[in-house]
Every structure is written in C-alpha cells, then in structure tokens.
Amino acid sequence: MKYSVLLIVLYVLLMGGCNNYEVSKPLDENREILLLNISAIEVNGDDFFRTGDEMGVFILPENASLETEPINYNTKMVYEEGQQWKSLDKLYWLSNDLGSKMDLISYYPYNENAGKELLPIEVRSDQSIQNENSDEFLWGKVTLVKEGVNIPQNVVMNHLTSALIFHVRFVGENAENNTGIEGLRIMSYADGKLDCLTGDVSLYDNIRKLIPYCYPNAEYGDVETYSCYISPQNYDDDLFLTFEWKNEIFSKNFTYNFESGKVYQFTLEISDEPKLTLDSQMPIEQWDNDFQYGQVGAKYKVCDPWPDAENVQGYVIRVREGDNPGLIMGIPTENELRFIKEEKFDYIFETYIEDLRKIDWYGNMGIYNMFAIKRLFHDLSDFPAFDYCDSLGGEWFIPTPTEMNDILYEFFWKDYNRQKQNRQWWIENISGISEPVSFHTSALNLYDWKIYRLSFYFENENDYHSEYKQSSIYSASMVVLPFRYY
Numbered sequence: 073m074k075y076s077v078l079l080i081v082l083y084v085l086l087m088g089g090c091n092n093y094e095v096s097k098p099l100d101e102n103r104e105i106l107l108l109n110i111s112a113i114e115v116n117g118d119d120f121f122r123t124g125d126e127m128g129v130f131i132l133p134e135n136a137s138l139e140t141e142p143i144n145y146n147t148k149m150v151y152e153e154g155q156q157w158k159s160l161d162k163l164y165w166l167s168n169d170l171g172s173k174m175d176l177i178s179y180y181p182y183n184e185n186a187g188k189e190l191l192p193i194e195v196r197s198d199q200s201i202q203n204e205n206s207d208e209f210l211w212g213k214v215t216l217v218k219e220g221v222n223i224p225q226n227v228v229m230n231h232l233t234s235a236l237i238f239h240v241r242f243v244g245e246n247a248e249n250n251t252g253i254e255g256l257r258i259m260s261y262a263d264g265k266l267d268c269l270t271g272d273v274s275l276y277d278n279i280r281k282l283i284p285y286c287y288p289n290a291e292y293g294d295v296e297t298y299s300c301y302i303s304p305q306n307y308d309d310d311l312f313l314t315f316e317w318k319n320e321i322f323s324k325n326f327t328y329n330f331e332s333g334k335v336y337q338f339t340l341e342i343s344d345e346p347k348l349t350l351d352s353q354m355p356i357e358q359w360d361n362d363f364q365y366g367q368v369g370a371k372y373k374v375c376d377p378w379p380d381a382e383n384v385q386g387y388v389i390r391v392r393e394g395d396n397p398g399l400i401m402g403i404p405t406e407n408e409l410r411f412i413k414e415e416k417f418d419y420i421f422e423t424y425i426e427d428l429r430k431i432d433w434y435g436n437m438g439i440y441n442m443f444a445i446k447r448l449f450h451d452l453s454d455f456p457a458f459d460y461c462d463s464l465g466g467e468w469f470i471p472t473p474t475e476m477n478d479i480l481y482e483f484f485w486k487d488y489n490r491q492k493q494n495r496q497w498w499i500e501n502i503s504g505i506s507e508p509v510s511f512h513t514s515a516l517n518l519y520d521w522k523i524y525r526l527s528f529y530f531e532n533e534n535d536y537h538s539e540y541k542q543s544s545i546y547s548a549s550m551v552v553l554p555f556r557y558y
Contacts, residue, residue, distance in 0.1 A: 104218075106163040106225065122205065125151040126182035129159075130269065133166060134173040134215055146186045146268075165218055172218045178227055179268050180210040186268040193232050193264035193273060195301045198283045207301035209233055211271050231333035231356055232266065232273060233301045238284065238313075239351075240296040241440075242342045243447040252296040253342060254316040257281040262305040273332070275305060281314075291397075293439045293467060293557075295342075304332040317342060324348045341447060372398070374483075374490060375497045383464045384554060387501070389483050397557040399479070402468065404502060404511070408549035409456040411512070411523050416454045417546055424448065429518050438514040438555075439469040457512045461554050468554040470514040473524050473540050479555070480538060495534065502553070505530045510543075510550040517542060525550050 131144040148160045166174045183191050195207040212229035236258065242250045260280050264273040284300035291297045312326035324346065330336065334353050341347040372378075378386035384402040392398030412420060421428075431444045442458045452459040461468040471479060483494055503509045508529035515524040522542035530536045543550075 104165050104168050106165055106216075121151040123151060123153050125180070125205070127151075127157075127178060127180040127210075128182045128186050128268070129163070130177040130187065131163065131166070132175045132177070134175055146184070148182050167218070170218055170220065173215055175213060175215050176225075176227065177213045177269065177271075178211070178229055179266070180208070180229065181205075190265035190267055190274070193266050193303055194278070195233055195260075195263070195282070195303060197280050199285050199300055200283045202285045207233060209266065211266060211268070213271060232264065232304075234304050234330045234332060235335045235356065236284075236300045236302060236330075237335060237337045238298040238300070239291065239294045239337065239339045240298065240342060241293065241339060241443060242295055243444055250295055250342070255321075256284055256286075256298055256313065256315040258284055258300045258302065258313050259311050260302050260305070261307075261310065263303045273304075275303070291557075293437065293443075302330065304330050306330070313340075313348070315340075317346075322346050341443070343447070347447070374487075374494065378558075384468075386556070387497075389479070392558060400556045400558055401479075402464065402554040402556075404509070404554075405460060405552045408510075408551055409460060409512070410549050411455060411457050411516075411545055413454050413456060414546070420454065425518065428516075431516075433514070433516040433518070434472060434474070434524075436472065437469075438471040438475055439467060441472070441514040442469055457550075457552050458514075460552050464554060464556075468556045470512050470552060471555055472515045473513050473526070476511075476513060476526055484536070492534075495530070495536075499530055499533070503529060505532060511553045512550045513540070516545065518545075521545050523548055 127149050129144060129147045129149060131147075144161060144163055147163065149157045150160070152158055166172065179186065179191075185191065193209045196203075199207060209232040210229035211232055212227060214225075214227055216225045238256070240253060240256075258281070260282050261277065262275040263278040264275055266273050282300055282302065284298040287297040287299070306329040307326050309325050309327050312324055314321060314323045316322070324340075326348065328336075328350065333356055335356055336353045337351045339347075339349045339351055341349070372388045372391060374388055374391060376388045378388055378400045386400040386402045388398060389401045390397075390399035427448055431441060433441055436444070442452070442461065445455055445458055446452055446462070449455075452462050457470060461470060483498075484491060487494075499505060506529060508527060511526040511528060513524045513526060516522070517524070520542070521544060523545045524540050525543050525548065526538060527541055528536065528538045
C-alpha cells in the first residue's frame with residue numbers, strides 16, 4: 073500500500089512552451105524555474121516510483137477555463153536513478169511576482185493522448201505477480217502560490233483505484249491442517265476513463281475475473297492473505313468472488329459501492345457454508361498508519377505507547393521486523409470478567425457442548441478460538457471476555473497458554489539488555505510487586521468444565537511467579553489482558 077502524497081525534491085529546468093500547443097504570448101526566459109515536491113512512499117519504505125516511470129504535467133493560469141491552452145501541455149517527466157525526476161520540457165512560473173498563482177495538474181502514468189482523449193483506468197486481470205504500480209493510477213490538481221525564490225511547491229496526487237484485502241480463515245473442524253483455497257477470483261464489472269484536465273472518471277462495462285496476489289507470508293491469524301486492485305464500482309447483489317475448496321466451487325454475491333483511494337478488508341471464513349464479511353474500509357494513507365507495516369512501524373521501540381488503540385491504551389512489546397509481526401499489549405481490564413454469562417451457562421452447554429468440544433482450545437492460536445465462538449454463535453455477547461476484546465476492534469485477542477508463555481519469555485528474557493527495564497515497566501503499568509493477578513487465557517478443558525488462567529505476580533523487582541491453573545468455567549472471573557499483532 074502507499075501514501076497518496078508524493079515526496080522528492082527536484083530542480084526542474086524547463087521551458088514554458090510545448091510541442092502540441094502554440095502559446096498566445098511569448099515566453100519570458102527570465103522567469104523563475106519551478107521546484108516541485110513530489111512524493112509517494114511504499115509501505116516497505118521504498119520509493120513508490122521506479123526508474124523509468126513516467127508522469128504527465130499540465131500548467132494553466134489559475135481557474136482557467138478548460139478551453140484555455142495550457143502553458144505546458146502534457147509535459148512528460150521521467151523518474152531517474154537517485155530519486156530524481158527529469159522533465160523533457162522546461163517548466164517556469166508563469167510570473168515572477170510574489171503572490172502570483174497558477175494551476176498544476178499531474179497524473180500517473182504518462183499517456184501521450186492525455187488531454188486529447190479520455191485515458192483508460194484499467195487494472196490488470198492477472199495480479200498474481202505483485203506489481204502495484206501497474207494497477208495504480210494517480211491524479212491531482214493544485215493551485216501553486218509563489219511565495220518567494222526557490223521555494224519548492226507541494227504536489228498531491230490521489231489514488232483512482234481501490235484495494236481489496238482478503239483474510240482467509242478456516243473455522244471449526246476445518247481449522248486444522250488446512251493449507252488454503254484454490255482459484256480465488258474477484259469479479260470486476262467496470263473500469264474507468266479519466267479526463268486528465270478535470271479529474272473526472274467515467275465508468276464503462278468491462279466484465280472480467282481478476283486473479284489476486286497471494287501473500288508469501290499470510291498475515292497473523294490468516295491461513296492465506298490475498299490482495300487485489302479494482303476500479304471503483306457498485307455491486308448490487310452481484311457475483312463478487314469464486315474459489316475452489318475440497319474439489320467444490322463456491323461463490324459469494326455482495327452488495328457495496330467501492331470508492332476510489334480506499335482499502336477494503338474482508339474476512340473469508342471457510343467452512344461447508346463459507347462466509348464473507350467486510351471488516352473495515354479506510355483511506356490508503358490510514359491503512360499505512362493504522363497497521364504500521366514498514367517504515368512507520370520501525371520508529372517504535374519496546375514499551376512505546378501505541379497511538380492507534382482508540383478503546384484501550386496499548387503498548388509495543390515486540391517490534392515488527394520484516395515479515396515477523398510486532399505485538400501490542402493493552403492495559404488489563406479494571407474489572408474481572410467471566411468467560412460465559414452466568415445466566416447463559418446451562419443453555420449454552422446443553423445446546424452446544426459437542427460443537428464446543430470440536431474446537432482445539434489449547435492447540436489453536438487465541439484469535440482462532442475467538443473466531444470459532446463468533447462463527448458458532450454469530451456474536452460474542454454471551455462471552456464477556458471475548459466480547460470485550462471484540463469491542464476494542466483491530467483483532468485484539470486473548471492468548472492461549474502456549475502463546476502467553478512465548479510472550480512472557482520474549483518480553484522478560486530474550487533481550488538481556490532490556491530485562492531490567494521491561495520488568496520495571498510491567499510493575500509500573502500492569503501489576504505491581506506482591507500484587508497477584510489472574511489473567512484469562514482462551515483455552516478450555518470442556519471435559520472437566522475448566523478454563524485455564526494465568527496466575528501471575530512479581531515477588532520483587534527481578535523475580536516473578538507465573539503458573540497456569542484450571543478454574544471452573546461456571547464461576548471463574550478473571551482480568552483480560554488483550555493483545556493484537558501489527
């Protein structure tokens with residue numbers, strides 16, 4: 073994913089005229105050259121653009137009518153090594169007077185017919201090889217104000233396509249030993265045509281099956297993760313996707329109006345009756361900031377506050393490195409919560425005990441256990457501990473004992489140089505010395521009607537005691553210590 077703002081400083085030596093239009097007044101060679109700030113940053117910290125990429129620029133007087141002949145008509149700019157743009161013509165301010173204004177229109181990728189005809193906004197049918205630039209179309213218009221000499225001007229370009237993210241997860245008895253689905257295809261019914269001078273995009277019918285990109289390393293909690301770009305369009309109970317699983321072809325219809333410049337995240341739960349859920353939508357810029365993949369996440373250190381936790385204060389306890397996700401821990405709940413509501417206990421276990429026993433409570437990841445309950449009961453309102461995590465958003469979860477052991481080891485022991493600092497942070501923020509706390513885990517023993525809990529306390533500044541115990545599911549109440557990956 074990428075930001076929609078583009079950032080490189082360049083000195084562009086240009087001339088006000090162009091090959092396609094005659095300018096009504098002679099050019100003033102004494103006018104000042106135009107300096108631009110153009111940026112687009114990929115999530116992995118690399119520059120958006122690649123050597124040889126081309127974009128187009130139009131320059132007009134401020135608020136000029138569309139009939140006005142641009143001073144620079146579709147000037148081509150080429151991206152070179154060293155993060156430098158080179159223009160094939162010269163660009164100047166229209167006036168050297170301070171406060172003078174002009175409009176600059178920019179678009180990507182370059183097309184020699186821009187301004188003469190509508191340009192196709194069409195993503196690739198086969199996106200199985202990752203190359204987002206082939207599916208990205210950018211456009212922007214900005215009024216530049218001359219405020220001094222050699223002051224770079226900012227250019228903002230907006231995304232014209234949408235990105236879809238599919239989190240494939242298996243539920244119930246299908247959650248074990250599953251390697252994924254086959255042949256996922258996304259139906260697209262339309263593509264766009266761009267008017268470069270106005271930014272208007274009109275749609276035309278173009279029915280295709282898009283092949284999405286499958287991440288080499290699935291995001292946390294997914295069996296597989298897919299992404300796909302589409303042109304913004306409306307689905308009205310139309311066929312949206314198809315896939316194959318267990319030698320059977322499944323399909324899902326969907327109703328939604330997808331807008332440009334946004335990321336839409338779906339969960340595709342695989343079972344005998346697959347379920348597709350739209351989990352969230354957000355601008356592409358917010359996707360970078362919320363999930364912190366790449367250079368944004370690199371600025372955080374262990375024990376730093378996490379800025380995007382709206383409903384609970386979170387802290388970084390593991391920094392993301394490459395494909396290894398970082399980990400956020402939330403402040404524990406003030407009140408103890410039951411696993412199951414007392415008044416619902418008898419009904420749930422009389423009605424669903426066999427289904428509940430099919431869940432691998434100890435072997436699954438904690439987030440899978442929560443997904444399994446949500447799938448079985450359609451919501452988590454009868455399960456207060458899970459319901460609390462779900463209310464926080466962003467896939468907060470309660471870990472299993474296995475996961476919790478790994479978390480405690482990594483936080484307290486793995487980095488020798490941080491052992492004392494991390495222990496002190498825990499004592500100040502989670503539980504103090506000689507203050508025993510019982511934390512929920514998401515592991516159950518449904519043959520003995522027990523839930524595993526972590527009994528934890530610091531004996532002194534250096535030594536802590538942790539022990540897993542089993543308590544009655546019916547009566548046990550414990551503190552929730554929530555976690556989420558990023």
